[in-house]
Amino acid sequence: MEKSRKKDLKEARTLQIWNVIYDVTEVVISLIAGIMANSSALIGWALDSTIEVISATTLGWRLHGEIKGINEEKVKRRKKITLYVIAASFALVCLFISYDSITKLINRETASWSTLGLIILLVSLVANPILIYFKRKYGNKLDSPALLADAKDTFICLYQTVVVLAGLLLVKWLGLWWADPIAALLIVPYAAKEGWEAYSKAKDIDYNVG
Template structure:
């Protein structure tokens, strides 16, 4: 039990760290994206807001368990968290598709600022670490919602590298369409994880493939 409690506290700490970074990421990405008229950076900022909301719900769920709530209340909080994370991922998939199609139709290539590029680079390094930590702790305490939130974090990392690759290839070869295509390639992964989280919230115990 002591080991379980330690893992729950680690989960709380990792969510606080993740949410702190999401606030910074959202502010810088949205600000830089608006200034540079960059849809890819604005989409990156939107992803940060979605993950911030999901992280807040996960923090609530973990705090309830850390305070010694009954098993039934923890399970109820877990189910609510799975719903929020799953819906957040599905909303992110919709946003990616709409944003990518708009960019392809309007022939808008990747644009950025030095601050936006620096942010994407930092996120590409930080988010995989946070993702691994969430998935590991989620497995230790039996929280599929926390593991699914780890999937949100890795999607954030993929989007960061998509921004960087798009900017680089557009600058080198004029491939204005590359970041839209790369973003669309993420949709399958995002929808898969979102559906699994929703199925878990509906009570299908083996729905979350990322936890096996």
């Protein structure tokens, strides 16, 4: 393995480690804020971020394997299993968000203001563009479709951050009780799309068993 590629692989793996640390922090804080404020959007955003944790952790695992010279068939097997796990996780997220949001729309439940939620959303607006930049950088340098796809997932997370933030502010400033569950429902199409893509990619991976 060329020294420059190995160096890039190690730096990309370090990036994924920091990504996991940030995403775990994001999940914990946004879940706490969402539960305290009864916010479907914040809870849905937190659950979607757990998929980011799974994706980033797995990608870091795969990068580590390449650094250590892991067998190609083992890499394929890990990727296939992980993609199925991600697909199943997205499906569960879609079901939860849909049920929770529709129930709140029927019952006309609204979310309370969450300063903690506002803070983590604003932090995410700064952190995600940085992660996207470096994932694209190393994705192109390593010619890695996985890293480039992960950058795309982070971009979708950035979009969702804007949507959830808008819902939170609409409830606060304009008293639109339906803004929070609607903001949560806007996450569902993207989560469903990513889940289907993960499932389709998993089906396309072939490896020798044994």
